[in-house]
Amino acid sequence: DAGVIQSPRHEVTEMGQEVTLRCKPISGHNSLFWYRQTMMRGLELLIYFNNNVPIDDSGMPEDRFSAKMPNASFSTLKIQPSEPRDSAVYFCASSLASVLVETQYFGPGTRLLVL
Amino acid sequence: AQSVTQLGSHVSVSEGALVLLRCNYSSSVPPYLFWYVQYPNQGLQLLLKYTSAATLVKGINGFEAEFKKSETSFHLTKPSAHMSDAAEYFCAVRNSGSRLTFGEGTQLTVNP
Numbered sequence: 115d116a117g118v119i120q121s122p123r124h125e126v127t128e129m130g131q132e133v134t135l136r137c138k139p140i141s142g143h144n145s146l147f148w149y150r151q152t153m154m155r156g157l158e159l160l161i162y163f164n165n166n167v168p169i170d171d172s173g174m175p176e177d178r179f180s181a182k183m184p185n186a187s188f189s190t191l192k193i194q195p196s197e198p199r200d201s202a203v204y205f206c207a208s209s210l211a212s213v214l215v216e217t218q219y220f221g222p223g224t225r226l227l228v229l
Numbered sequence: 230a231q232s233v234t235q236l237g238s239h240v241s242v243s244e245g246a247l248v249l250l251r252c253n254y255s256s257s258v259p260p261y262l263f264w265y266v267q268y269p270n271q272g273l274q275l276l277l278k279y280t281s282a283a284t285l286v287k288g289i290n291g292f293e294a295e296f297k298k299s300e301t302s303f304h305l306t307k308p309s310a311h312m313s314d315a316a317e318y319f320c321a322v323r324n325s326g327s328r329l330t331f332g333e334g335t336q337l338t339v340n341p
Binding site for chain 2: 118147156157162169170207209211214215216217218219220221222223
């Protein structure tokens with residue numbers, strides 16, 4: 115079975131450009147999570163969706179970040195405009211929220227470098 | 230909110246030696262706890278999780294963890310380290326809803 119799919123795997127862009135990260139969750143999962151990993155701050159939850167609805171976006175750094183989940187099989191995380199401090203690895207994870215203690219399954223991540 | 234603290238950002242062991250990675254939690258309610266492993270340039274993979282069914286939890290790759298309420302700990306162990314165990318390990322606790330809060334991570338090095 116395919117796991118969580120993220121694209122692109124690597125992205126290099128210049129400051130001020132728009133960046134769009136994409137995620138396809140595991141089929142049948144109804145929760146989706148976006149994380150950011152940096153050396154300084156570790157793993158941070160940015161936002162999560164349940165049944166395509168944003169439930170908690172308290173981790174989104176600022177208005178430059180936005181996330182959407184138009185359907186159960188696709189989500190995007192957009193940064194506009196990008197800044198060098200956004201350089202990080204961004205992970206998407208999905209889970210089946212109806213299970214009592216759900217397991218989050220992580221994608222391979224997108225490594226973003228903003229110059 | 231619940232939190233976890235991992236003691237030791239780097240742990241180094243010899244191949245065949247005991248692996249012990251420490252995690253302490255802070256929670257006002259019975260916690261749900263997880264250990265994840267991250268290999269270089271990969272996403273996180275679940276090793277095991279504590280759901281209150283049993284205090285000793287066995288996971289993949291020979292790892293296990295014991296929930297000790299009196300010590301607020303959930304340490305990860307493996308009797309005999311293998312070179313392939315070299316990775317970063319994260320302890321996590323489930324917070325409100327489906328949120329996971331991760332520890333800072335422990336980098337495990339296995340020496341031949």
